[in-house]
Amino acid sequence: MDRFLPRLGVILAAALLTACQANPGPPPVVDENDRSTTPTNSSTTAPPPEAAPEEDLLPERSTVAIGVDPLRGGLNPHLVANNSELVNQIAELVLPSAFHGSEMDTDVLESAEEIEAPGSIAMRVRYTIAGPAQWSDGTPISGSDFNYLWSQITRTPGAKDVAGYRAITAVRTSGNGRVVTVDFAHRVEDWQKLFANLVPSHLLEDRDFASALADGIPASAGRYLVAGMDRGRGIITLNRNDRFWGEDPANIDVIQLRAVRDTAQAVNMLRSHQIGFADITPQQTTLENLSLLSNVNTGVVTRQRQLRLNMSAVEGAFDEQAQRRALASLLDTDQLARLATGRASELKPGNNPFDSHAELAPLRERAGRKPVRIAVDPQYPTALAAATTIVDVLQAKAIDAEVVTERLTTITSDLLPAGKVDAVVAWDENGEDALSLANYFVCATPTRPAATLSGYCPENSADTALGILSGDVDSATAQDRVEHLNREEALFVPLLNEVRIHALGKGIVGPGQSIEDWDSGLISAPQWRKDDD
Template identity: 45%
Template sequence: MKKSLRILALAISSTLLGGALVACQASPGPAPVEEVPETTQQTTQLESTTTMSVEPEDEIEQGRSTVNIGIDPLRNGFNPHLMADDAQVVRDISELVLPSTFDNGVMNTDLLVAANVVAPSSSAVAQTVSYTIAQEAQWSDGTPITGSDFEYLRRSIVDTPGTFNRAGYQAISAIRTSGGGRTVAVDFTTPVEQWQSLFNNLLPSHLLLSQQDGFRTSMFDSIPAAGGRYMVRSIDRQRGMITLARNDRFWGARPAHIELLTFHEARSTSRAGEFLRTGQSAFMNLRPTETLVDTLSLVPGTEVRVSDTDRTLEVVLNTRSGAMGTAKRRAGVLELIDVPLTARLAAGRSSELSVAAETEYVVADDVDKQELTATTPLRFAVDPADDQAVAAGRTVVDMLAAAGIKAVTVPTDVASILAEGLPAGDLDGVITRTRNTTDSLSLLERYGCDLALSGWCEETTQDYLEQVLAGDIDFDPDWARRLNAQQALSLPIITENRVEARTGGIVGPAGDAAAWPGGIASAPNWRKNDTEQ
């Protein structure tokens, strides 16, 4: 077994060396290939996690610059477009590995030469956006990045329940390519003012198309090719480790400085502190615990910061359910939930806890409690891989029981919840993570017909959202709160926050240890601090 592993490691090293030599050439690489590159693999060693080393011995060559990063335990897969996979580490790795057309509204000049709205291709088209991909842009296996990757992402998001930005991709009627696939024209059936938020985190279509249900399942243990500054080298779930290697085929002007990034699970507060104290980690991005901030702050030379994210744990009720079909009943259920208590019990802590703002429902006072107690047990779906959602579900069930309302939790995967349970009305609600952004695409996804988790569909709502989507009217930032107050569609519980900690072992883009825009996503700009011992 050990001999086989050495042979495999030698083959991988040879492949990486070959890729590095090719990257020095001016050409964009060989023609597309269908094989998954050997540089991405799943490690299956069954070592005890109690003796986990931060650096995987068989993967990290001596002398290569390496930074170790502490992360939360791995939960689901690594597809940034799936709600089921959404997690901070997935977002961070996607930023490092996958190419995007725009970053925070600014065009990615490594990937694109130009991107702008042009004259519609016909009278039946409301808007056309043209993208020109850089000739040098390529995946880490040498395959050019083309319009095929745009089309694959669009079709996959539209066809898969539980995806992000679905509203924007559904507005696309056609994607046309020319110039060897490097010029991409996207036609929309309705104007989309925020079109820059589409086609981010492109995926290698040439490797996923041939796999059955590749979009939903093939990235559970890998991202098979990279178009960013790093590439996934290995994912070892048994040891809780992910290794990224610098993508030597990256064609852009600013390749990464650090050669290897190793992510390792910090499975307890004490372990996280020990990793920083002994120098085994230089950076961490973790979910808070009761004592995490205090523990990390005590480590000499460590700076700690806490910040909120755009993810919220909330109870979403299903308007397609017979029991939850009226605003009065929905409000009656949600008003019985003690949000601060649910937040504490779900998170398992009181410190560094961002409890969601109080929600008041205008119809709650008119609820007939006998209506609620007479219904069959309410069914709330939870993702069993999300421990906070599971704990919140149990708490909600107990609170409703105290009011005489029977309820149960239904553990099932997110895809089944969204594709089957909610649309069929078999579930009365779901306790899940949502993104609380207020851009037009997110709002349409949250409250638009055929898209909303809650099943909410109303003509005036749809008309308003489509006008906001097209940029015909200004968005009212208080609109969503008013709608929820009137219709009692959801109850936010916790706004997810993160704890970041860094030592002096790395410095930011200007050589300043205080320069950390973007956290882990800024890793390509990091440098080792040679003065830090």
């Protein structure tokens, strides 16, 4: 009977390992005063090596694969340079947020409330972080993560959602890092939308925020973690975060995000069951091709995101309104949308608000002194095609112009502020909430960059921003003010509104049977189960 004991030990060890993964314990407590590595057992005899588990006794990890657009930039969701559906959805799975919409995340926070503020403080909000909340390396989520995000967004060129954070004057931490008190210079009605997608400050504080998440996210506090990025093969691997402490942990162990570069690849991968779901940018025949596949349900999804030509109003660029208006008047957004995407189906061109008969003399005069320079990040093919087409339009009118290809982080941090380029083609969230609309009225200071790519500072900007953020100006009125500002000053031209294709094949049981139930895409991944039928 003794010969069965080693095998029994292996079985018990494997069972214990599985139990630990399904029920993570509390985060480890590190005593900063005791970093000794001295063993507690004084014996010098090394313990016998553990028996290697037999492969057939290890639990098989459930794995699914889905098709996504190729990752163009990094994974920092707070940067204009990384503005994409894929990055935003990965962030939702991996990074913790104080609120999701208007709902507090009870896994992350015990409470969040506006409290009485002393006379010199316009508004004060107090967050209490849930005791078990931790990063995947065991470090507790703390006020340092709140403070870090605030400080980085307000001082990093090309950061998103700046207006609400610029209203903050202090972020203080107490209660062993679990209590976060945030003071505001003026009222922010939608304060619940702040502190979404917190990042692990303890791993990033010595790194440049603009590039810190260029090749991954080093720790997770969501239901999944980024386990690997293989840009050459076009695969991002998400593993279930077994240190996730909250309710409803993810069901599937591994999700492979596989880059789909064209329609033929999407069709082949769905047909052969290499992927069970796809969330991709369409080409001309994508929907038609996918509709021919049996057992594949397809749907068209529109997003708020918008490709824009943002014209720089800083000194040395298009600092005269007439120059910007002349350029805008030359753009046929229907044509630009078709040529930039290479398709006429599943297409929503932007609406150019500018008259097509504007006087071109100011633009010609400026181009005679130095060429019009349109900047674009070459990693984004649709934006690059749009920028190239705009230059072609200008040159066809005998207006000297050229494309400047550079990483968007460099464009926002160097080229735009210094007036080295006149405009940039990039994706914009096109948000309609108060925090997004207030950005148009937040101006640059000697220590803080502008909140928009145009760099334009409107008259009475501070009062307008305050009114929008405080809720005194409702969202419809705020939207009207932004549109009026753009019509008057010609700051941006909407070129293209984002349209996506969802295709559900076999292998995944998700949020529902209808393709409409999958509108949220990858965000619903924690609900998925593997279908082995």
